[in-house]
Amino acid sequence: MQFDPEDSIKISIDTLTVGMFVTAIEDSKRVNLASAGRVPSEKALNQLIKKGVKYAWVDKKLSAAGSVFKPVELTEPALPEEAATPLKRKTVSRFSQQKKATKIIREAKGIASKILTQTFEGKTIHVSELDDLAEDMIESILLDSDALHCVSALRNKDEYLLEHSVNVATLLVTFGKHLGLAKETLKQLAIGGIIHDVGKIKVDDKVLHKPARLTPEEFEHMKLHQVYAKDIINTVTGLGDVSRDVCLMHHEKLDGNGYPAGLTADQIPLHGRMSCIVDIYDALTADRCYKQGMSPAEAFKILLSLTPNHLDRELVYKFINCIGIFPVGALVELSDGRVGIVWTSNPSQPLRPEIKCFYSRKYHRFVDVNFVDMKNAQLTINKAISPSQLEVDPKPFYDV
Structure with a gap:
């Protein structure tokens, strides 16, 4: 026998009678889902009263004919709650992890902003400035990535460029950890993620922040950010090859139709393919000035639709397995x-x-x-x- 909780009404326990179909019972403003069914006898009814039950939720359509219902006013409806899943106090450990994660994300945005400013002013970028941040990010993810991903899930479309850089770095390290990459590689992934969009500092603001779809001409101008990036990172001291590839390959496609170099599958290494996936995923789930972010599930569908021509299908599946069908922070x-x-x-x-x-x-x-x-x-x-x-x-x- 099927019942719909939406069809249930709330009545006082003293008006519950034999034959009424009970879907839930309430005590102290907490509702527990009952074993749904009709009240079989006066004995069963008295047992509910003895247990301190104040109200019952009953389905009129499934109750015995002739039942008289006297619904109470639902001024502040209580919420059905799983008895098997009581409130669980969070540990001090998660509190400290999230506090640290908040600090890491804040510092990462600050450094990303500083790098963009230095680039705009023509100053030299030193990778050493990113070393401590990368180490902290890796440590947080290796110990327990949940807190960091929960904090990074908070979005502000007015800070998209900074948040996107930090999120790409975080996701790349998490993905790299999932794939079993060496710690030094994880560090270069983090640095590459932070600076991967550095070329956008030289894109016309009217194009970069346009609240509508770009025209073909505007899109060609936007694509120049990768050309600018190549010139910029050539002046960065101490930049590793993995970081360089993340910065320059995240818009390449396996079929050779990407940019800036039009690389083909055999020319794009693992970390380059990873950056393509992560960059698209974070962009799809973020709020932008011209669109609202989509859910992870919707983003996964798009990632899969881009395989195998643009993205590495096996890596896309591994990425989904890495962050989960329902990612932390979603x-x-x-x-x-x-x-x-x-x-x-x-x-x-x-x-x-x-x-x-x-x-x-x-x-x-x-x-x-x-x-x-x-x-x-x-x-x-x-x-x-x-x-x-x-x-x-x-x-x-x-x-x-």
């Missing part, structure tokens, strides 16, 4: 209508991460923050959603 909607942030990854069961719930689309209100471990919950993730698709601002809930 927003998801659960089967009970709650919305939350993917808070902790679960590599062994990627479809069952831990979710930090804060809003109910069913009741159209914020709810008490609750951490739902999908490994133990009867709930499922209905879909991934982008911040632009959510009717409330999720940013305050990214803090621990």
